[in-house]
Amino acid sequence: MASIPFTLAALATSAVPELIVFGVRAHEEDDSYVSAVVIGEEEELLVRIPRTQAAEVQQSGELLGLAALTAGPRSELPFAVPLALGMTRAGDTRAVVTTHLPGEVFDAEDLEEDAILIEPIAQAIAAIHALPHSVAQQGGLPVRSSQDLRLLATRLIDRAESTRLVPETVLRRWERIVESAEIWDFAPTMVHGSLDSEQLRIENDEITGVVGWSELSIGDPASDLAWLLSAGQDVLDSVLARYAKHRSAGSISTLRTRAALYHELEVARWLLHGTESHDQTVIDDAVGMLDRMVGGSGPLGAAFASSTNREPLSESEVSALLDETPEVTDLLSDTAAYEALDEDRMFGVDTDFIEPLPKKDAGDEDAGDEDAAGDAESPHAADTPTETAADEQLTEPIDPDELPEPKRR
Missing domain, CATH: 3.90.1200.10 (Aminoglycoside phosphotransferase (APH), C-terminal lobe)
Incomplete structure:
Protein backbone atom coordinates (compact mmCIF):
# COMPACT_ATOMS: atom_id res chain seq x y z
CA MET A 1 0.00 0.00 0.00
CA ALA A 2 2.82 2.43 0.85
CA SER A 3 4.22 2.04 -2.67
CA ILE A 4 0.99 3.04 -4.42
CA PRO A 5 1.53 6.84 -4.31
CA PHE A 6 5.08 6.44 -5.61
CA THR A 7 3.88 4.13 -8.38
CA LEU A 8 1.30 6.74 -9.37
CA ALA A 9 3.94 9.48 -9.27
CA ALA A 10 6.03 7.45 -11.71
CA LEU A 11 3.01 7.05 -13.99
CA ALA A 12 2.42 10.81 -13.79
CA THR A 13 5.92 11.52 -15.09
CA SER A 14 5.22 9.17 -17.98
CA ALA A 15 1.92 10.89 -18.79
CA VAL A 16 3.43 14.37 -18.40
CA PRO A 17 7.10 14.01 -19.41
CA GLU A 18 8.07 17.58 -18.45
CA LEU A 19 6.78 17.01 -14.90
CA ILE A 20 9.33 17.30 -12.10
CA VAL A 21 8.04 15.62 -8.93
CA PHE A 22 8.87 17.21 -5.59
CA GLY A 23 6.56 15.06 -3.51
CA VAL A 24 3.50 12.83 -3.49
CA ARG A 25 0.72 12.03 -1.07
CA ALA A 26 -2.18 9.60 -0.95
CA HIS A 27 -5.60 10.75 -2.13
CA GLU A 28 -8.57 8.68 -0.97
CA GLU A 29 -11.51 10.88 -1.90
CA ASP A 30 -13.21 8.38 -4.25
CA ASP A 31 -13.09 4.61 -3.77
CA SER A 32 -13.75 4.12 -7.47
CA TYR A 33 -10.18 5.18 -8.24
CA VAL A 34 -6.66 4.58 -7.04
CA SER A 35 -5.32 8.11 -6.82
CA ALA A 36 -2.56 10.33 -5.48
CA VAL A 37 -1.67 14.01 -5.44
CA VAL A 38 1.68 14.76 -7.05
CA ILE A 39 3.48 17.96 -6.06
CA GLY A 40 5.03 19.55 -9.10
CA GLU A 41 7.26 22.57 -9.55
CA GLU A 42 4.38 25.04 -9.98
CA GLU A 43 1.20 23.21 -8.99
CA GLU A 44 -0.28 20.03 -7.61
CA LEU A 45 -1.53 17.36 -9.97
CA LEU A 46 -4.02 14.56 -9.44
CA VAL A 47 -3.31 11.15 -10.97
CA ARG A 48 -6.08 8.54 -10.97
CA ILE A 49 -6.49 4.94 -12.14
CA PRO A 50 -10.07 3.62 -12.39
CA ARG A 51 -10.71 0.46 -10.38
CA THR A 52 -13.74 -0.72 -12.39
CA GLN A 53 -15.15 -0.58 -15.90
CA ALA A 54 -17.85 1.82 -14.66
CA ALA A 55 -15.20 4.16 -13.28
CA GLU A 56 -13.29 3.96 -16.57
CA VAL A 57 -16.41 4.99 -18.50
CA GLN A 58 -16.99 7.82 -16.03
CA GLN A 59 -13.40 8.96 -16.46
CA SER A 60 -13.84 8.94 -20.25
CA GLY A 61 -16.89 11.16 -19.89
CA GLU A 62 -14.98 13.52 -17.66
CA LEU A 63 -12.17 13.82 -20.20
CA LEU A 64 -14.73 14.76 -22.87
CA GLY A 65 -16.30 17.31 -20.55
CA LEU A 66 -12.99 18.92 -19.64
CA ALA A 67 -11.97 19.03 -23.30
CA ALA A 68 -15.24 20.79 -24.18
CA LEU A 69 -14.55 23.44 -21.53
CA THR A 70 -11.95 25.33 -23.52
CA ALA A 71 -10.40 28.63 -22.47
CA GLY A 72 -13.43 30.69 -23.54
CA PRO A 73 -16.08 28.89 -21.46
CA ARG A 74 -13.70 28.56 -18.51
CA SER A 75 -13.23 32.33 -18.43
CA GLU A 76 -17.00 32.73 -17.93
CA LEU A 77 -17.03 30.59 -14.79
CA PRO A 78 -16.42 32.15 -11.34
CA PHE A 79 -14.44 29.10 -10.19
CA ALA A 80 -11.60 26.88 -11.36
CA VAL A 81 -12.08 23.71 -13.45
CA PRO A 82 -9.47 20.90 -13.64
CA LEU A 83 -7.30 20.76 -16.73
CA ALA A 84 -6.45 17.35 -18.24
CA LEU A 85 -2.69 17.11 -18.82
CA GLY A 86 -2.07 13.58 -20.06
CA MET A 87 -2.56 9.86 -19.65
CA THR A 88 -0.53 6.67 -19.79
CA ARG A 89 -1.15 2.95 -19.64
CA ALA A 90 -1.59 1.29 -16.26
CA GLY A 91 -2.12 -2.44 -16.62
CA ASP A 92 -5.30 -3.01 -18.63
CA THR A 93 -6.52 0.53 -18.06
CA ARG A 94 -4.96 4.00 -17.92
CA ALA A 95 -3.73 6.61 -15.46
CA VAL A 96 -5.04 10.12 -16.13
CA VAL A 97 -3.34 13.26 -14.83
CA THR A 98 -5.22 16.50 -14.22
CA THR A 99 -4.57 19.64 -12.23
CA HIS A 100 -5.60 19.23 -8.60
CA LEU A 101 -8.06 21.76 -7.18
CA PRO A 102 -7.47 22.61 -3.52
CA GLY A 103 -10.26 23.35 -1.11
CA GLU A 104 -12.53 21.80 1.48
CA VAL A 105 -15.65 19.68 0.91
CA PHE A 106 -18.78 20.29 2.96
CA ASP A 107 -21.81 18.21 3.85
CA THR A 325 -32.30 37.02 4.88
CA PRO A 326 -30.10 38.11 7.81
CA GLU A 327 -26.39 38.68 7.42
CA VAL A 328 -24.42 35.76 8.80
CA THR A 329 -20.98 36.21 10.28
CA ASP A 330 -20.21 32.77 11.62
CA LEU A 331 -18.51 30.25 9.36
CA LEU A 332 -19.71 26.89 8.18
CA SER A 333 -17.82 23.98 9.68
CA ASP A 334 -15.73 21.82 7.35
CA THR A 335 -17.06 18.26 7.22
CA ALA A 336 -16.56 15.03 5.39
CA ALA A 337 -17.96 14.79 1.86
CA TYR A 338 -21.62 13.96 1.39
CA GLU A 339 -22.07 10.39 0.22
CA ALA A 340 -24.40 10.29 -2.77
CA LEU A 341 -26.94 7.50 -3.16
CA ASP A 342 -25.32 6.18 -6.34
CA GLU A 343 -22.40 7.00 -8.63
CA ASP A 344 -24.59 6.38 -11.65
CA ARG A 345 -26.49 9.69 -11.66
CA MET A 346 -30.01 10.03 -12.94
CA PHE A 347 -29.48 11.70 -16.25
CA GLY A 348 -25.85 10.72 -16.78
CA VAL A 349 -23.73 11.29 -19.80
CA ASP A 350 -24.50 9.07 -22.75
CA THR A 351 -21.78 6.47 -23.12
CA ASP A 352 -22.64 5.17 -26.58
CA PHE A 353 -19.89 7.33 -28.06
CA ILE A 354 -17.29 6.31 -25.47
CA GLU A 355 -15.18 3.34 -26.36
CA PRO A 356 -13.42 1.49 -23.53
CA LEU A 357 -9.65 1.54 -23.64
CA PRO A 358 -8.61 -1.32 -25.96
CA LYS A 359 -6.38 -4.02 -24.58
CA LYS A 360 -3.03 -4.19 -26.30
CA ASP A 361 -2.08 -7.47 -27.88
CA ALA A 362 1.53 -8.55 -28.02
CA GLY A 363 1.46 -8.53 -31.81
CA ASP A 364 0.05 -5.01 -32.04
CA GLU A 365 2.75 -3.01 -30.30
CA ASP A 366 3.03 -0.31 -32.95
CA ALA A 367 -0.72 0.14 -33.38
CA GLY A 368 -1.31 0.18 -29.63
CA ASP A 369 1.31 2.89 -29.17
CA GLU A 370 -0.39 5.09 -31.74
CA ASP A 371 -3.77 4.63 -30.06
CA ALA A 372 -2.37 5.50 -26.67
CA ALA A 373 -0.78 8.64 -28.03
CA GLY A 374 -4.08 9.72 -29.62
CA ASP A 375 -5.97 9.16 -26.38
CA ALA A 376 -3.43 11.15 -24.46
CA GLU A 377 -3.74 14.16 -26.74
CA SER A 378 -7.50 14.36 -27.22
CA PRO A 379 -8.74 15.55 -23.80
CA HIS A 380 -6.55 18.61 -23.70
CA ALA A 381 -5.62 19.37 -27.30
CA ALA A 382 -7.18 22.81 -27.10
CA ASP A 383 -5.36 23.78 -23.92
CA THR A 384 -1.99 22.00 -24.04
CA PRO A 385 0.14 22.79 -27.10
CA THR A 386 2.96 20.37 -26.32
CA GLU A 387 2.71 17.01 -28.06
CA THR A 388 4.70 13.96 -26.97
CA ALA A 389 5.63 10.87 -28.93
CA ALA A 390 3.72 7.72 -28.08
CA ASP A 391 6.75 5.86 -26.81
CA GLU A 392 7.39 8.66 -24.31
CA GLN A 393 3.86 8.41 -23.00
CA LEU A 394 3.94 4.74 -22.09
CA THR A 395 5.36 2.98 -19.09
CA GLU A 396 5.51 -0.57 -17.90
CA PRO A 397 2.07 -1.90 -16.95
CA ILE A 398 1.36 -1.60 -13.26
CA ASP A 399 1.19 -4.91 -11.42
CA PRO A 400 -2.49 -5.50 -10.50
CA ASP A 401 -1.32 -7.00 -7.18
CA GLU A 402 -0.05 -3.57 -6.18
CA LEU A 403 -3.53 -2.05 -6.38
CA PRO A 404 -5.84 -2.37 -3.35
CA GLU A 405 -9.10 -4.23 -3.69
CA PRO A 406 -12.11 -1.94 -4.24
CA LYS A 407 -14.24 -1.29 -1.20
CA ARG A 408 -17.85 -2.36 -1.30
CA ARG A 409 -20.34 0.47 -1.05
Whole structure:
Protein backbone atom coordinates (compact mmCIF):
# COMPACT_ATOMS: atom_id res chain seq x y z
CA MET A 1 0.00 0.00 0.00
CA ALA A 2 2.82 2.43 0.85
CA SER A 3 4.22 2.04 -2.67
CA ILE A 4 0.99 3.04 -4.42
CA PRO A 5 1.53 6.84 -4.31
CA PHE A 6 5.08 6.44 -5.61
CA THR A 7 3.88 4.13 -8.38
CA LEU A 8 1.30 6.74 -9.37
CA ALA A 9 3.94 9.48 -9.27
CA ALA A 10 6.03 7.45 -11.71
CA LEU A 11 3.01 7.05 -13.99
CA ALA A 12 2.42 10.81 -13.79
CA THR A 13 5.92 11.52 -15.09
CA SER A 14 5.22 9.17 -17.98
CA ALA A 15 1.92 10.89 -18.79
CA VAL A 16 3.43 14.37 -18.40
CA PRO A 17 7.10 14.01 -19.41
CA GLU A 18 8.07 17.58 -18.45
CA LEU A 19 6.78 17.01 -14.90
CA ILE A 20 9.33 17.30 -12.10
CA VAL A 21 8.04 15.62 -8.93
CA PHE A 22 8.87 17.21 -5.59
CA GLY A 23 6.56 15.06 -3.51
CA VAL A 24 3.50 12.83 -3.49
CA ARG A 25 0.72 12.03 -1.07
CA ALA A 26 -2.18 9.60 -0.95
CA HIS A 27 -5.60 10.75 -2.13
CA GLU A 28 -8.57 8.68 -0.97
CA GLU A 29 -11.51 10.88 -1.90
CA ASP A 30 -13.21 8.38 -4.25
CA ASP A 31 -13.09 4.61 -3.77
CA SER A 32 -13.75 4.12 -7.47
CA TYR A 33 -10.18 5.18 -8.24
CA VAL A 34 -6.66 4.58 -7.04
CA SER A 35 -5.32 8.11 -6.82
CA ALA A 36 -2.56 10.33 -5.48
CA VAL A 37 -1.67 14.01 -5.44
CA VAL A 38 1.68 14.76 -7.05
CA ILE A 39 3.48 17.96 -6.06
CA GLY A 40 5.03 19.55 -9.10
CA GLU A 41 7.26 22.57 -9.55
CA GLU A 42 4.38 25.04 -9.98
CA GLU A 43 1.20 23.21 -8.99
CA GLU A 44 -0.28 20.03 -7.61
CA LEU A 45 -1.53 17.36 -9.97
CA LEU A 46 -4.02 14.56 -9.44
CA VAL A 47 -3.31 11.15 -10.97
CA ARG A 48 -6.08 8.54 -10.97
CA ILE A 49 -6.49 4.94 -12.14
CA PRO A 50 -10.07 3.62 -12.39
CA ARG A 51 -10.71 0.46 -10.38
CA THR A 52 -13.74 -0.72 -12.39
CA GLN A 53 -15.15 -0.58 -15.90
CA ALA A 54 -17.85 1.82 -14.66
CA ALA A 55 -15.20 4.16 -13.28
CA GLU A 56 -13.29 3.96 -16.57
CA VAL A 57 -16.41 4.99 -18.50
CA GLN A 58 -16.99 7.82 -16.03
CA GLN A 59 -13.40 8.96 -16.46
CA SER A 60 -13.84 8.94 -20.25
CA GLY A 61 -16.89 11.16 -19.89
CA GLU A 62 -14.98 13.52 -17.66
CA LEU A 63 -12.17 13.82 -20.20
CA LEU A 64 -14.73 14.76 -22.87
CA GLY A 65 -16.30 17.31 -20.55
CA LEU A 66 -12.99 18.92 -19.64
CA ALA A 67 -11.97 19.03 -23.30
CA ALA A 68 -15.24 20.79 -24.18
CA LEU A 69 -14.55 23.44 -21.53
CA THR A 70 -11.95 25.33 -23.52
CA ALA A 71 -10.40 28.63 -22.47
CA GLY A 72 -13.43 30.69 -23.54
CA PRO A 73 -16.08 28.89 -21.46
CA ARG A 74 -13.70 28.56 -18.51
CA SER A 75 -13.23 32.33 -18.43
CA GLU A 76 -17.00 32.73 -17.93
CA LEU A 77 -17.03 30.59 -14.79
CA PRO A 78 -16.42 32.15 -11.34
CA PHE A 79 -14.44 29.10 -10.19
CA ALA A 80 -11.60 26.88 -11.36
CA VAL A 81 -12.08 23.71 -13.45
CA PRO A 82 -9.47 20.90 -13.64
CA LEU A 83 -7.30 20.76 -16.73
CA ALA A 84 -6.45 17.35 -18.24
CA LEU A 85 -2.69 17.11 -18.82
CA GLY A 86 -2.07 13.58 -20.06
CA MET A 87 -2.56 9.86 -19.65
CA THR A 88 -0.53 6.67 -19.79
CA ARG A 89 -1.15 2.95 -19.64
CA ALA A 90 -1.59 1.29 -16.26
CA GLY A 91 -2.12 -2.44 -16.62
CA ASP A 92 -5.30 -3.01 -18.63
CA THR A 93 -6.52 0.53 -18.06
CA ARG A 94 -4.96 4.00 -17.92
CA ALA A 95 -3.73 6.61 -15.46
CA VAL A 96 -5.04 10.12 -16.13
CA VAL A 97 -3.34 13.26 -14.83
CA THR A 98 -5.22 16.50 -14.22
CA THR A 99 -4.57 19.64 -12.23
CA HIS A 100 -5.60 19.23 -8.60
CA LEU A 101 -8.06 21.76 -7.18
CA PRO A 102 -7.47 22.61 -3.52
CA GLY A 103 -10.26 23.35 -1.11
CA GLU A 104 -12.53 21.80 1.48
CA VAL A 105 -15.65 19.68 0.91
CA PHE A 106 -18.78 20.29 2.96
CA ASP A 107 -21.81 18.21 3.85
CA ALA A 108 -24.98 19.32 2.05
CA GLU A 109 -27.07 18.51 5.11
CA ASP A 110 -25.17 21.17 7.08
CA LEU A 111 -26.49 23.95 4.86
CA GLU A 112 -29.04 26.37 6.27
CA GLU A 113 -31.22 28.81 4.37
CA ASP A 114 -29.23 31.83 5.63
CA ALA A 115 -25.75 30.28 5.25
CA ILE A 116 -22.97 32.33 3.71
CA LEU A 117 -22.51 29.66 1.01
CA ILE A 118 -26.04 30.07 -0.38
CA GLU A 119 -25.11 33.00 -2.63
CA PRO A 120 -21.89 31.41 -4.00
CA ILE A 121 -23.81 28.19 -4.72
CA ALA A 122 -26.51 30.07 -6.62
CA GLN A 123 -23.90 32.07 -8.54
CA ALA A 124 -21.91 28.96 -9.48
CA ILE A 125 -24.96 27.04 -10.72
CA ALA A 126 -26.25 30.03 -12.67
CA ALA A 127 -22.84 30.46 -14.33
CA ILE A 128 -22.81 26.83 -15.50
CA HIS A 129 -26.33 27.18 -16.89
CA ALA A 130 -25.36 30.37 -18.72
CA LEU A 131 -22.65 28.64 -20.75
CA PRO A 132 -23.43 28.63 -24.49
CA HIS A 133 -24.94 25.50 -26.01
CA SER A 134 -22.01 25.40 -28.41
CA VAL A 135 -19.89 23.98 -25.58
CA ALA A 136 -21.85 20.73 -25.82
CA GLN A 137 -22.55 20.87 -29.54
CA GLN A 138 -18.92 21.36 -30.54
CA GLY A 139 -17.58 19.09 -27.80
CA GLY A 140 -19.62 16.04 -28.81
CA LEU A 141 -21.59 16.06 -25.54
CA PRO A 142 -25.22 14.97 -25.10
CA VAL A 143 -27.86 17.45 -26.26
CA ARG A 144 -31.31 16.71 -24.83
CA SER A 145 -34.63 18.48 -25.27
CA SER A 146 -37.17 18.88 -22.48
CA GLN A 147 -39.18 16.02 -23.98
CA ASP A 148 -36.09 13.81 -24.11
CA LEU A 149 -35.65 14.39 -20.38
CA ARG A 150 -39.33 13.75 -19.73
CA LEU A 151 -39.04 10.44 -21.57
CA LEU A 152 -35.94 9.46 -19.58
CA ALA A 153 -37.81 10.12 -16.34
CA THR A 154 -40.79 8.09 -17.56
CA ARG A 155 -38.59 5.13 -18.48
CA LEU A 156 -36.89 5.22 -15.09
CA ILE A 157 -40.26 5.22 -13.35
CA ASP A 158 -41.40 2.27 -15.49
CA ARG A 159 -38.26 0.31 -14.58
CA ALA A 160 -38.80 1.05 -10.89
CA GLU A 161 -42.44 0.01 -11.15
CA SER A 162 -41.41 -3.33 -12.66
CA THR A 163 -39.67 -4.24 -9.38
CA ARG A 164 -43.08 -4.15 -7.64
CA LEU A 165 -41.35 -2.55 -4.66
CA VAL A 166 -42.44 1.08 -5.15
CA PRO A 167 -45.46 2.09 -3.01
CA GLU A 168 -48.52 2.91 -5.07
CA THR A 169 -48.83 6.40 -3.59
CA VAL A 170 -45.27 7.29 -4.56
CA LEU A 171 -45.61 5.76 -8.01
CA ARG A 172 -48.80 7.68 -8.80
CA ARG A 173 -47.15 10.91 -7.65
CA TRP A 174 -44.24 10.41 -10.02
CA GLU A 175 -46.56 9.54 -12.89
CA ARG A 176 -48.68 12.66 -12.38
CA ILE A 177 -45.59 14.82 -12.71
CA VAL A 178 -44.26 13.23 -15.91
CA GLU A 179 -47.75 13.38 -17.42
CA SER A 180 -48.02 17.15 -16.80
CA ALA A 181 -46.98 18.95 -19.99
CA GLU A 182 -46.74 22.30 -18.19
CA ILE A 183 -44.01 21.06 -15.85
CA TRP A 184 -41.87 19.96 -18.81
CA ASP A 185 -42.28 23.18 -20.78
CA PHE A 186 -38.82 24.64 -20.16
CA ALA A 187 -35.69 25.64 -22.07
CA PRO A 188 -32.76 23.23 -21.53
CA THR A 189 -29.41 24.73 -20.56
CA MET A 190 -25.86 23.57 -20.12
CA VAL A 191 -25.76 21.51 -16.92
CA HIS A 192 -23.01 19.98 -14.83
CA GLY A 193 -25.18 16.87 -14.62
CA SER A 194 -23.83 15.32 -11.41
CA LEU A 195 -23.58 18.34 -9.16
CA ASP A 196 -23.65 17.97 -5.40
CA SER A 197 -21.57 19.11 -2.44
CA GLU A 198 -18.89 16.51 -3.23
CA GLN A 199 -18.05 18.31 -6.46
CA LEU A 200 -17.60 21.76 -4.90
CA ARG A 201 -14.30 23.03 -3.45
CA ILE A 202 -14.63 25.68 -0.75
CA GLU A 203 -12.15 28.24 0.58
CA ASN A 204 -13.04 31.21 2.81
CA ASP A 205 -16.77 30.69 2.25
CA GLU A 206 -16.39 30.89 -1.51
CA ILE A 207 -16.63 28.20 -4.19
CA THR A 208 -13.15 28.16 -5.70
CA GLY A 209 -13.43 25.01 -7.82
CA VAL A 210 -15.85 22.47 -9.28
CA VAL A 211 -14.86 18.92 -10.25
CA GLY A 212 -16.67 15.85 -11.62
CA TRP A 213 -17.54 16.96 -15.16
CA SER A 214 -18.32 13.50 -16.54
CA GLU A 215 -21.96 14.37 -17.26
CA LEU A 216 -21.63 17.85 -18.73
CA SER A 217 -24.40 18.23 -21.31
CA ILE A 218 -27.42 20.23 -22.41
CA GLY A 219 -30.17 19.19 -20.03
CA ASP A 220 -32.55 20.24 -17.29
CA PRO A 221 -31.27 23.01 -14.98
CA ALA A 222 -33.35 21.46 -12.20
CA SER A 223 -31.02 18.45 -12.16
CA ASP A 224 -28.22 20.66 -10.77
CA LEU A 225 -30.50 21.88 -7.98
CA ALA A 226 -31.99 18.60 -6.77
CA TRP A 227 -29.15 17.84 -4.32
CA LEU A 228 -30.05 20.91 -2.26
CA LEU A 229 -33.16 19.12 -1.01
CA SER A 230 -30.84 17.03 1.18
CA ALA A 231 -30.67 20.17 3.31
CA GLY A 232 -34.40 20.88 3.08
CA GLN A 233 -36.95 22.77 1.03
CA ASP A 234 -36.07 26.10 2.65
CA VAL A 235 -32.45 25.78 1.49
CA LEU A 236 -33.54 25.03 -2.08
CA ASP A 237 -35.90 28.02 -2.09
CA SER A 238 -33.18 30.28 -0.70
CA VAL A 239 -30.82 29.23 -3.51
CA LEU A 240 -33.59 29.59 -6.11
CA ALA A 241 -34.30 33.16 -5.00
CA ARG A 242 -30.67 34.11 -5.60
CA TYR A 243 -30.41 31.97 -8.74
CA ALA A 244 -33.29 33.95 -10.25
CA LYS A 245 -31.32 37.16 -9.71
CA HIS A 246 -28.47 35.86 -11.88
CA ARG A 247 -30.48 34.46 -14.78
CA SER A 248 -34.07 34.16 -16.00
CA ALA A 249 -35.29 30.86 -14.55
CA GLY A 250 -38.73 30.75 -16.19
CA SER A 251 -41.25 29.25 -13.82
CA ILE A 252 -39.64 28.83 -10.40
CA SER A 253 -42.53 26.59 -9.37
CA THR A 254 -42.00 24.01 -12.13
CA LEU A 255 -38.21 24.21 -11.69
CA ARG A 256 -38.72 23.41 -8.01
CA THR A 257 -41.09 20.56 -8.86
CA ARG A 258 -38.68 18.88 -11.26
CA ALA A 259 -35.84 19.26 -8.77
CA ALA A 260 -37.99 17.50 -6.17
CA LEU A 261 -38.87 14.75 -8.65
CA TYR A 262 -35.21 14.15 -9.55
CA HIS A 263 -34.37 14.02 -5.86
CA GLU A 264 -36.94 11.29 -5.28
CA LEU A 265 -35.97 9.39 -8.42
CA GLU A 266 -32.45 9.02 -7.01
CA VAL A 267 -34.05 6.52 -4.62
CA ALA A 268 -35.54 4.70 -7.61
CA ARG A 269 -32.08 4.44 -9.13
CA TRP A 270 -30.73 3.13 -5.82
CA LEU A 271 -33.47 0.51 -5.79
CA LEU A 272 -32.66 -0.54 -9.36
CA HIS A 273 -28.97 -0.73 -8.49
CA GLY A 274 -29.85 -3.12 -5.67
CA THR A 275 -32.13 -5.33 -7.75
CA GLU A 276 -29.75 -5.49 -10.71
CA SER A 277 -26.77 -6.34 -8.50
CA HIS A 278 -28.87 -8.68 -6.32
CA ASP A 279 -27.76 -6.77 -3.22
CA GLN A 280 -30.48 -7.26 -0.62
CA THR A 281 -28.95 -4.68 1.71
CA VAL A 282 -29.27 -1.98 -0.93
CA ILE A 283 -32.80 -3.13 -1.79
CA ASP A 284 -33.89 -2.97 1.85
CA ASP A 285 -32.34 0.48 2.23
CA ALA A 286 -34.15 1.79 -0.87
CA VAL A 287 -37.47 0.24 0.16
CA GLY A 288 -37.16 1.88 3.57
CA MET A 289 -36.64 5.29 1.96
CA LEU A 290 -39.58 4.74 -0.40
CA ASP A 291 -41.82 3.80 2.51
CA ARG A 292 -40.94 7.06 4.25
CA MET A 293 -42.04 8.92 1.12
CA VAL A 294 -45.62 7.56 1.27
CA GLY A 295 -48.23 10.26 1.73
CA GLY A 296 -45.66 13.04 1.50
CA SER A 297 -44.10 12.11 4.84
CA GLY A 298 -40.35 12.19 5.41
CA PRO A 299 -37.84 14.66 3.95
CA LEU A 300 -38.14 13.49 0.33
CA GLY A 301 -41.91 13.38 0.23
CA ALA A 302 -42.25 16.65 2.12
CA ALA A 303 -39.92 18.38 -0.33
CA PHE A 304 -41.96 17.09 -3.26
CA ALA A 305 -45.34 18.01 -1.74
CA SER A 306 -44.11 21.47 -0.79
CA SER A 307 -42.73 22.03 -4.24
CA THR A 308 -45.83 20.99 -6.16
CA ASN A 309 -48.29 22.95 -4.00
CA ARG A 310 -46.62 26.36 -4.23
CA GLU A 311 -47.36 29.17 -6.66
CA PRO A 312 -44.50 30.64 -8.69
CA LEU A 313 -42.41 33.27 -6.87
CA SER A 314 -42.98 36.72 -8.28
CA GLU A 315 -40.17 39.22 -8.70
CA SER A 316 -41.34 41.11 -5.62
CA GLU A 317 -41.42 37.86 -3.60
CA VAL A 318 -37.87 37.06 -4.62
CA SER A 319 -36.76 40.55 -3.53
CA ALA A 320 -38.65 40.22 -0.24
CA LEU A 321 -37.06 36.85 0.46
CA LEU A 322 -33.60 38.31 -0.12
CA ASP A 323 -34.38 41.32 2.10
CA GLU A 324 -35.51 39.04 4.93
CA THR A 325 -32.30 37.02 4.88
CA PRO A 326 -30.10 38.11 7.81
CA GLU A 327 -26.39 38.68 7.42
CA VAL A 328 -24.42 35.76 8.80
CA THR A 329 -20.98 36.21 10.28
CA ASP A 330 -20.21 32.77 11.62
CA LEU A 331 -18.51 30.25 9.36
CA LEU A 332 -19.71 26.89 8.18
CA SER A 333 -17.82 23.98 9.68
CA ASP A 334 -15.73 21.82 7.35
CA THR A 335 -17.06 18.26 7.22
CA ALA A 336 -16.56 15.03 5.39
CA ALA A 337 -17.96 14.79 1.86
CA TYR A 338 -21.62 13.96 1.39
CA GLU A 339 -22.07 10.39 0.22
CA ALA A 340 -24.40 10.29 -2.77
CA LEU A 341 -26.94 7.50 -3.16
CA ASP A 342 -25.32 6.18 -6.34
CA GLU A 343 -22.40 7.00 -8.63
CA ASP A 344 -24.59 6.38 -11.65
CA ARG A 345 -26.49 9.69 -11.66
CA MET A 346 -30.01 10.03 -12.94
CA PHE A 347 -29.48 11.70 -16.25
CA GLY A 348 -25.85 10.72 -16.78
CA VAL A 349 -23.73 11.29 -19.80
CA ASP A 350 -24.50 9.07 -22.75
CA THR A 351 -21.78 6.47 -23.12
CA ASP A 352 -22.64 5.17 -26.58
CA PHE A 353 -19.89 7.33 -28.06
CA ILE A 354 -17.29 6.31 -25.47
CA GLU A 355 -15.18 3.34 -26.36
CA PRO A 356 -13.42 1.49 -23.53
CA LEU A 357 -9.65 1.54 -23.64
CA PRO A 358 -8.61 -1.32 -25.96
CA LYS A 359 -6.38 -4.02 -24.58
CA LYS A 360 -3.03 -4.19 -26.30
CA ASP A 361 -2.08 -7.47 -27.88
CA ALA A 362 1.53 -8.55 -28.02
CA GLY A 363 1.46 -8.53 -31.81
CA ASP A 364 0.05 -5.01 -32.04
CA GLU A 365 2.75 -3.01 -30.30
CA ASP A 366 3.03 -0.31 -32.95
CA ALA A 367 -0.72 0.14 -33.38
CA GLY A 368 -1.31 0.18 -29.63
CA ASP A 369 1.31 2.89 -29.17
CA GLU A 370 -0.39 5.09 -31.74
CA ASP A 371 -3.77 4.63 -30.06
CA ALA A 372 -2.37 5.50 -26.67
CA ALA A 373 -0.78 8.64 -28.03
CA GLY A 374 -4.08 9.72 -29.62
CA ASP A 375 -5.97 9.16 -26.38
CA ALA A 376 -3.43 11.15 -24.46
CA GLU A 377 -3.74 14.16 -26.74
CA SER A 378 -7.50 14.36 -27.22
CA PRO A 379 -8.74 15.55 -23.80
CA HIS A 380 -6.55 18.61 -23.70
CA ALA A 381 -5.62 19.37 -27.30
CA ALA A 382 -7.18 22.81 -27.10
CA ASP A 383 -5.36 23.78 -23.92
CA THR A 384 -1.99 22.00 -24.04
CA PRO A 385 0.14 22.79 -27.10
CA THR A 386 2.96 20.37 -26.32
CA GLU A 387 2.71 17.01 -28.06
CA THR A 388 4.70 13.96 -26.97
CA ALA A 389 5.63 10.87 -28.93
CA ALA A 390 3.72 7.72 -28.08
CA ASP A 391 6.75 5.86 -26.81
CA GLU A 392 7.39 8.66 -24.31
CA GLN A 393 3.86 8.41 -23.00
CA LEU A 394 3.94 4.74 -22.09
CA THR A 395 5.36 2.98 -19.09
CA GLU A 396 5.51 -0.57 -17.90
CA PRO A 397 2.07 -1.90 -16.95
CA ILE A 398 1.36 -1.60 -13.26
CA ASP A 399 1.19 -4.91 -11.42
CA PRO A 400 -2.49 -5.50 -10.50
CA ASP A 401 -1.32 -7.00 -7.18
CA GLU A 402 -0.05 -3.57 -6.18
CA LEU A 403 -3.53 -2.05 -6.38
CA PRO A 404 -5.84 -2.37 -3.35
CA GLU A 405 -9.10 -4.23 -3.69
CA PRO A 406 -12.11 -1.94 -4.24
CA LYS A 407 -14.24 -1.29 -1.20
CA ARG A 408 -17.85 -2.36 -1.30
CA ARG A 409 -20.34 0.47 -1.05
